[in-house]
Amino acid sequence: MRRVPLRAVAVCGALLTVASCGRGGQDTGAGGRIPAAPAGVTAAAGSATSVHVMWNRASGDPGIVRYEVYRGTTKVKEVPGSQHMVDVTRLKPSTAYAFSVRARDADGRLGPPSERARATTPAAAAADDRPPSRPERPRGEAAGSRAVQLSWGTSTDDRSVASYDLYQGATKIHSVGGGQTAAVVTGLRPGTRYAFTVRARDAADNVSPASETVRITTPAGSDGGQGTSGGTAPTGFRAATHRADGAYYLDLSWVPPNAGMIDGVISEYQIQLDGQPATSLVWGGTAPRDKATYSFYVGREAGVTQRVRIRAKLPDGTWGGFSAERTVTTGAAGPAGP
Template sequence: MSNVCLSGTKKLKLLITGGTVLALLFSMSLLLADKASAHGNVTNSRAGLCADRVNTNCGLIIYEPYSLEAHKGFPAGGPADGKIASANGAFAPLDEQSATRWSKVNISPGPNTFNWKIKVPHATASWKYYITKQNWNPNAALTRDSFDLTPFCSVPYNGQMPGNTYSDTCNVPSRTGYQVILAVWEVSNTLNAFYNVIDVNFGGNVDNVAPTAPTGATVSNVGATGATIAWNASTDNIGVTGYRIFNGSNQIGTTNGALVANLTGLTSNTSYTITVKAIDAAGNSSAAGNAVTFTTLPVSGPDTVAPTAPNSLHVMGRSTSTTVPLMWNASTDNVSVTGYQIFRGTTLIATVSGSAVEYLVTGLTANTAYTFTVKAFDAAGNVSAASNVLNVTTPSASTTYPAWSATAVYLAGNKVTHNGVNYEAKWWTQGETPGSPNAGVWKVIS
């Protein structure tokens, strides 16, 4: 059965993090520089609960739960069987599967809301949600056969750009006991998607009790572009897992249980009204605590501070023989970042706005090595140091064969193209979709 989602929401403008978490993330970024940069995750997913320290022995995913990225097209494409939870093995501990390995979110059939925290927004094709079959084996590796391969919730997004938070309320089908939900965020302008598994329990004691509101919020260290907010701990019938920080009605950040947050990237000489809400592992949110109002200081004198260097420059998706899709983590500045300069070697090839964190390089030559860097600049003309150097070799120009047809008959040696991949038939076939788990007749040739 398939149900269309009921609603979607989107919020978030500024980056906030607890001081200790920020320092730890910065130190870990050097270790993780060659991995996918930040993108997005479901807040109570297996990876999200690892980051919140509810799940244990998770490996490096605790530092970037938003980086579970693999080719899109599930179930015909996407992560391999046995590597679905880790999005093809980059964070292998997530693929450890047993009935007791992971903490579970209590759930009931019917409307349930799935909340995404999005670190880097992308133009989006769709959001899809799958659930395991009632009789799946929780002590075996997650495979396609574990799931009902018709999504119970599918939301077309038609290339729209979500905000830094996004929610879908979906009608979850009836199940009992331990089940796994697979949430898939498909990007529209690359070949990739983001995969999150959510461990849920039907028929358990559903936690509907929200934490108490945080009290005693105060502000200190107010500057032109930053301030520090602190508050007293909330209580909960099971346990508080984190806090959400709001400016007015806009959520502008979270902490993973820390009682202090360093606000950065604020606008100078501007009034802010900050409140804090507590959340628990079931997603219950408290009422807002007391409001803290302050005005950031004006910037005095000429701006001579350059933005920080962009980091984690990487290829987002797949390069072609003539194009390379670049992506990087945003820079920060004492006032604001105005734009980014993209370099091929030492040649400036493009300039994009300060809100952009990706650029498609075109006009390249097949089977050729290239070097790319990115620099940030501000309105005063200050330019950052260069990002990490990204070396890319474009693939050889590929041959495109006739598109696969479900009604055509193919013989051994016939070649077709399906979903951008070239296949060759091993023997006679008709109606078997290339790339599907049971279509062993087709082999990938490019």
């Protein structure tokens, strides 16, 4: 199978393109591969002195036993391989920070650092001992068999809400910025009953009472082959090629994940070719809600076959599940799709 390198092209209209490179595991030269760099790293200020860092599970052989979190070049946290989030505390107010994550496997091999995620802590609130109000009207629903979507009403504070913390039972599992009132929780088990609550936090680390409990049971069975993010994957994904001015272009179309269900607009996607990230798409204007289309240059040679799939960045900053994968060949007739 031949692969034509992607080249940057100008795109008219509101859609912006940003090239990105995947970071797969690297050969150590000793009969093994070091872990890949964790993907999907996000950072959000939780208060004036803390930042919540999250990432996706990294691949590695053997499995990942722990993750190391870095502030700049300094390691500040270390967590087990089963954990994919951490709160970095004792930070300075009104300060910009950059965080990265590295994976270590059972043989002690340390993978490369992830892309950096940046966050700025808010200003400290002097003599603030009043917590935000309790988040009201929490609601949620299953998004496939391994994910749920949660949303809640805005809390109030005498200054401002810095973040919202999500709890599964008594365990904090996620955090989003104070301007967000929705999140997608992934990595759940099919056919399992869960209980979630939400708490608001201000810049002085005052925490609100817990919201009412949202109880959700994930459906039994598989997630339809869409990975651990279930219903967060784009659907109706189709791919075809066309030729113009002596060059070939890849034409994609899809339905955004759970259009009308996720509380927020999907404005960023990642396209993978042959299992590797190739291009990121960011809508600079109004992103489509019902059907999205995109076309980009893939080269001038006919008969080149590639596998393509796409995933969305969800409103809470995490990546959703991948679409079905399609195989297309430049110069071939007919689209690849269901």
